[in-house]
Amino acid sequence: MIYMATDFGRRGPYVGSLHAVLQRAAPAVPRIDLMHDLPRTDPRRAAFLLERLMPVVECGSVLLAVVDPGVGGPRRPLIASAAGRWLVGPDNGLFEMILRRHAPFRRWEILEQPATTAKTFHGRDLFAPVAARLAVALADGQIPHLPEAVVKVRALQGDEPRPGGDWPDDLAEVIYIDDFSNAMTGLDGKKLDKRARIVIAGKAGGIEYRESFSAAPGGAAFWYVNSLGLVEIAVNRGSAAGRLSLAPGSGFEIDGKDSGR
Amino acid sequence: MIYMATDFGRRGPYVGSLHAVLQRAAPAVPRIDLMHDLPRTDPRRAAFLLERLMPVVECGSVLLAVVDPGVGGPRRPLIASAAGRWLVGPDNGLFEMILRRHAPFRRWEILEQPATTAKTFHGRDLFAPVAARLAVALADGQIPHLPEAVVKVRALQGDEPRPGGDWPDDLAEVIYIDDFSNAMTGLDGKKLDKRARIVIAGKAGGIEYRESFSAAPGGAAFWYVNSLGLVEIAVNRGSAAGRLSLAPGSGFEIDGKDSGR
Amino acid sequence: MIYMATDFGRRGPYVGSLHAVLQRAAPAVPRIDLMHDLPRTDPRRAAFLLERLMPVVECGSVLLAVVDPGVGGPRRPLIASAAGRWLVGPDNGLFEMILRRHAPFRRWEILEQPATTAKTFHGRDLFAPVAARLAVALADGQIPHLPEAVVKVRALQGDEPRPGGDWPDDLAEVIYIDDFSNAMTGLDGKKLDKRARIVIAGKAGGIEYRESFSAAPGGAAFWYVNSLGLVEIAVNRGSAAGRLSLAPGSGFEIDGKDSGR
Numbered sequence: 016m017i018y019m020a021t022d023f024g025r026r027g028p029y030v031g032s033l034h035a036v037l038q039r040a041a042p043a044v045p046r047i048d049l050m051h052d053l054p055r056t057d058p059r060r061a062a063f064l065l066e067r068l069m070p071v072v073e074c075g076s077v078l079l080a081v082v083d084p085g086v087g088g089p090r091r092p093l094i095a096s097a098a099g100r101w102l103v104g105p106d107n108g109l110f111e112m113i114l115r116r117h118a119p120f121r122r123w124e125i126l127e128q129p130a131t132t133a134k135t136f137h138g139r140d141l142f143a144p145v146a147a148r149l150a151v152a153l154a155d156g157q158i159p160h161l162p163e164a165v166v167k168v169r170a171l172q173g174d175e176p177r178p179g180g181d182w183p184d185d186l187a188e189v190i191y192i193d194d195f196s197n198a199m200t201g202l203d204g205k206k207l208d209k210r211a212r213i214v215i216a217g218k219a220g221g222i223e224y225r226e227s228f229s230a231a232p233g234g235a236a237f238w239y240v241n242s243l244g245l246v247e248i249a250v251n252r253g254s255a256a257g258r259l260s261l262a263p264g265s266g267f268e269i270d271g272k273d274s275g276r
Numbered sequence: 277m278i279y280m281a282t283d284f285g286r287r288g289p290y291v292g293s294l295h296a297v298l299q300r301a302a303p304a305v306p307r308i309d310l311m312h313d314l315p316r317t318d319p320r321r322a323a324f325l326l327e328r329l330m331p332v333v334e335c336g337s338v339l340l341a342v343v344d345p346g347v348g349g350p351r352r353p354l355i356a357s358a359a360g361r362w363l364v365g366p367d368n369g370l371f372e373m374i375l376r377r378h379a380p381f382r383r384w385e386i387l388e389q390p391a392t393t394a395k396t397f398h399g400r401d402l403f404a405p406v407a408a409r410l411a412v413a414l415a416d417g418q419i420p421h422l423p424e425a426v427v428k429v430r431a432l433q434g435d436e437p438r439p440g441g442d443w444p445d446d447l448a449e450v451i452y453i454d455d456f457s458n459a460m461t462g463l464d465g466k467k468l469d470k471r472a473r474i475v476i477a478g479k480a481g482g483i484e485y486r487e488s489f490s491a492a493p494g495g496a497a498f499w500y501v502n503s504l505g506l507v508e509i510a511v512n513r514g515s516a517a518g519r520l521s522l523a524p525g526s527g528f529e530i531d532g533k534d535s536g537r
Numbered sequence: 538m539i540y541m542a543t544d545f546g547r548r549g550p551y552v553g554s555l556h557a558v559l560q561r562a563a564p565a566v567p568r569i570d571l572m573h574d575l576p577r578t579d580p581r582r583a584a585f586l587l588e589r590l591m592p593v594v595e596c597g598s599v600l601l602a603v604v605d606p607g608v609g610g611p612r613r614p615l616i617a618s619a620a621g622r623w624l625v626g627p628d629n630g631l632f633e634m635i636l637r638r639h640a641p642f643r644r645w646e647i648l649e650q651p652a653t654t655a656k657t658f659h660g661r662d663l664f665a666p667v668a669a670r671l672a673v674a675l676a677d678g679q680i681p682h683l684p685e686a687v688v689k690v691r692a693l694q695g696d697e698p699r700p701g702g703d704w705p706d707d708l709a710e711v712i713y714i715d716d717f718s719n720a721m722t723g724l725d726g727k728k729l730d731k732r733a734r735i736v737i738a739g740k741a742g743g744i745e746y747r748e749s750f751s752a753a754p755g756g757a758a759f760w761y762v763n764s765l766g767l768v769e770i771a772v773n774r775g776s777a778a779g780r781l782s783l784a785p786g787s788g789f790e791i792d793g794k795d796s797g798r
Contacts, residue, residue: 016299024716025286025547028590028765031571035593038538038569045299049292068289071296071400087749134749136764139593194285227348227395242397243289277560286547306560310553329550332557332661455546488609488656503658504550 016076017041017150020049020065021138022056023081032139033079040147044154054263056084058109059182060190063201066112067243074099075153079138079146082109087134090178092125092141094149094162101153101161103146105137108179115184122177123168189248189265196254198261199247204240211271213238213248215259221270222248277337278302278411281310281326282399283317284342293400294340301408305415315524317345319370320443321451324462327373328504335360336414340399340407343370348395351439353386353402355410355423362414362422364407366398369440376445383438384429450509450526457515459522460508465501472532474499474509476520482531483509538598539563539672542571542587543660544578545603554661555601562669566676576785578606580631581704582712585723588634589765596621597675601660601668604631609656612700614647614663616671616684623675623683625668627659630701637706644699645690711770711787718776720783721769726762733793735760735770737781743792744770 017037023029030051037046049068054060061082072078083090083105093106095113097120102110106124114120125145132140148165152158162168186201193199212221225237231251236259241247248255255261278298284290291312298307310329315321322343333339344351344366354367356374358381363371367385375381386406393401409426413419423429447462454460473482486498492512497520502508509516516522539559545551552573559568571590576582583604594600605612605627615628617635619642624632628646636642647667654662670687674680684690708723715721734743747759753773758781763769770777777783 018296020292026572026574026716027713028572028586029716031542031569032590032593032764034569035540035571035595038567039593039595042567045303047292047295047299049296050287050289052287064289068293071293071300073296073300085751088751133764135761139764191288194287194290229346229349239396242293242394242400279557281553306564308553308556308560310557311548311550313548325550329554332554332561334557334561452549455548455551490607490610500657503554503655503661 016045016047016073017146018047018049018068018072018076018078019051019080020053020068020078021051021081022053022061023051023138024055025051029136029138032136033143036139036143037147040144041151041154044147044150053080053082054191056082057263058082058084058105058107059179060186060188060201060263062109062112062179062182063186063190063245064199064243065109066116067245069098069100069113069117072100075158077101077103077146077150077153079142080104080109081138081142083107083137086137092128092137092145094123094125094145094166094168096121096161101146101149103142103149105142106178108177108182111177111179111182114177122171122175123162124171125166126169127167187267187269189261189263189267191263192256192261195249196256197241197247197249198255198259198265199241199243199245200267202246204244204246207246207269208271211269213246214268214270215261215265216267218259277306277308277334278407279308279310279329279333279337279339280312280341281314281329281339282312282342283314283322284312284399285316286312290397290399293397294404297400297404298408301405302412305408305411314341314343315452317343318524319343319345319366319368320440321447321449321462321524323370323373323440323443324447324451324506325460325504326370327377328506330359330361330374330378333361336419338362338364338407338411338414340403341365341370342399342403344368344398347398353389353398353406355384355386355406355427355429357382357422362407362410364403364410366403367439369438369443372438372440372443375438383432383436384423385432386427387430388428448528448530450522450524450528452524453517453522456510457517458502458508458510459516459520459526460502460504460506461528463507465505465507468507468530469532472530474507475529475531476522476526477528479520538567538569538595539668540569540571540590540594540598540600541573541602542575542590542600543573543603544575544583545573545660546577547573551658551660554658555665558661558665559669562666563673563676566669566672575602575604576713578604579785580604580606580627580629581701582708582710582723582785584631584634584701584704585708585712585767586721586765587631588638589767591620591622591635591639594622597680599623599625599668599672599675601664602626602631603660603664605629605659608659614650614659614667616645616647616667616688616690618643618683623668623671625664625671627664628700630699630704633699633701633704636699644693644697645684646693647688648691649689709789709791711783711785711789712767713785714778714783717771718778719763719769719771720777720781720787721763721765721767722789724768726766726768729768729791730793733791735768736790736792737783737787738789740781
């Protein structure tokens with residue numbers, strides 16, 4: 016199985032090209048579009064969201080993820096393995112939260128590159144073909160020899176620095192505004208005390224916890240633990256992003272002695 | 277086969293999560309995304325649109341539909357069968373027009389719920405797993421024992437009230453604005469006399485019928501029977517929604533003695 | 538394999554209906570969504586984009602493409618074959634650049650039409666069923682007898698005029714604004730000298746070539762050869778469409794003695 020997560024958006028030929036390449040190179044391997052609007056050109060925020068998708072990524076499968084503002088530059092193309100999954104994409108921190116929270120992990124630099132690789136679309140020309148080869152090998156049961164058996168790589172040592180290695184374990188900022196205008200944060204819902212309030216600079220009062228939408232008065236902002244396990248700010252039957260002027264990157268404070276952070 | 281229709285939108289991990297769950301639980305069952313922008317949080321308008329998709333839903337398959345503003349509240353999770361299809365989703369009227377127009381039908385309340393069900397995403401955690409089990413059983417030919425053979429249910433009696441049971445048979449309002457800014461209504465095109473005119477309050481004159489776009493003068497509003505069989509208001513090479521200030525919920529009158537309504 | 542490219546957009550039941558029809562008529566044939574936002578109702582601009590997707594369309598497969606403003610009118614429904622691919626869609630020039638650049642080709646007019654064909658959705662009711670029958674036959678190895686063996690057609694002679702036959706070989710205008718607000722043109726990147734500058738009326742100076750985004754100063758407009766091989770105007774970390782007021786159809790001049798055009 017190959018799962019895809021990118022910041023390409025659904026418009027244009029970009030996602031379709033990934034599918035076409037994967038279908039040709041791995042015709043028997045099912046493909047899942049996890050999401051294609053990861054935080055755009057922002058591997059850090061994307062990393063916190065991507066990690067939360069791990070529960071739906073089946074063990075023994077490949078996660079092809081591309082948020083790659085440095086495409087064509089010196090950043091490494093990467094294969095990593097963690098928690099029984101194979102990860103393929105740019106080595107810019109996009110997989111950092113997966114690796115950190117699902118240790119032990121291993122990393123390899125991809126050393127080959129097709130001659131026809133477009134400088135601006137490594138997703139199609141480099142990462143997708145590698146993901147396809149891994150997935151085909153996994154379906155064939157060649158697991159002990161991966162990834163060396165199917166792609167030219169260099170194993171990265173554990174002490175080599177990782178892009179994103181200095182990021183915090185949780186991110187007290189908005190990482191994603193969803194289609195309902197709710198604001199997803201980079202905070203783990205299990206770590207935040209339910210008595211904590213979220214305080215946004217310039218906005219009066221603090222935002223309190225509610226277990227669900229139906230528990231919040233209509234029009235009132237509240238925070239809850241969303242279906243990915245992240246702290247999310249919402250307004251029942253309204254727009255949290257609009258009301259509170261939230262956008263990816265918006266910061267906030269946590270008010271509450273036992274917030275667990 | 278599993279067909280999906282939701283109001284999740286294409287952004288975010290929501291549709292992708294459905295696919296991931298279905299792929300894991302029913303890997304051999306094909307999946308079709310019918311649409312993911314059903315009228316948002318509006319089971320009533322969605323019901324009139326969803327019913328019109330039945331012709332492309334193959335007999336013997338499962339329709340997983342989620343427009344579920346009451347998720348986490350007391351509304352029942354539902355399985356229904358009608359016209360040889362199995363329907364899975366919230367019992368909030370979303371399937372009402374399918375049931376009513378494709379009687380006889382049967383209904384069951386779903387009684388089990390995985391311990392890990394997120395309060396805000398029954399689509400992923402409750403409905404998709406049930407849809408997958410039904411589809412797998414159908415592929416295995418266990419039809420006589422469904423749904424009891426695969427999920428804990430309680431059969432609903434015919435005289436138990438149905439949410440939406442009091443809705444009209446046709447809905448004289450805009451139920452959906454499509455990507456071309458045409459305004460789909462909840463009226464069956466077969467029931468409306470072609471001489472009828474649609475009158476929108478505050479707009480001069482009445483909107484007349486044209487058989488197709490090419491039969492309408494450029495820039496003129498007209499109504500026609502769309503490819504789903506619904507009355508639709510359009511402007512040839514223009515925006516009906518913009519020109520006529522139409523949005524989901526906009527009402528109108530029918531002018532015409534023999535409108536058949 | 539069936540590849541789809543349309544201007545339907547992702548909203549509404551239109552793309553989903555194509556999939557449903559294809560799944561029913563050709564259940565064993567994989568489907569790829571190449572893109573569904575081809576230049577809307579504009580077969581000419583769409584033709585230049587569609588041709589650039591040929592490298593990802595596998596030989597021996599079917600390309601179902603629909604940009605069809607004349608649906609329901611006198612334009613012919615078409616099957617064509619070129620470069621080992623089968624093309625199905627309206628005969629309005631949409632395939633013109635594929636045919637011209639991948640000669641020799643053959644063309645057939647589709648003569649049958651299901652009685653239930655909606656006047657506004659030949660994609661679902663006419664083209665998809667034909668594409669499915671071709672793809673099933675191809676999978677069965679009936680290639681010598683196509684398309685006559687599976688659909689009632691009339692072979693078009695080489696000297697019959699082609700819609701779009703008078704279009705230029707390259708189009709010096711914007712054909713598509715992508716999700717990153719870059720402006721794709723109808724110019725082949727291989728034909729334009731790297732010293733050429735793109736001059737937009739009313740904008741001072743000319744836009745120079747850069748090999749990639751990282752080679753352009755932040756905020757500066759430049760042109761490059763995109764991953765489809767087309768000349769594209771972009772602004773590093775900015776919006777080319779917004780900054781330069783570009784939209785599909787925007788024209789420009791090429792400044793450069795050896796521009797190769």
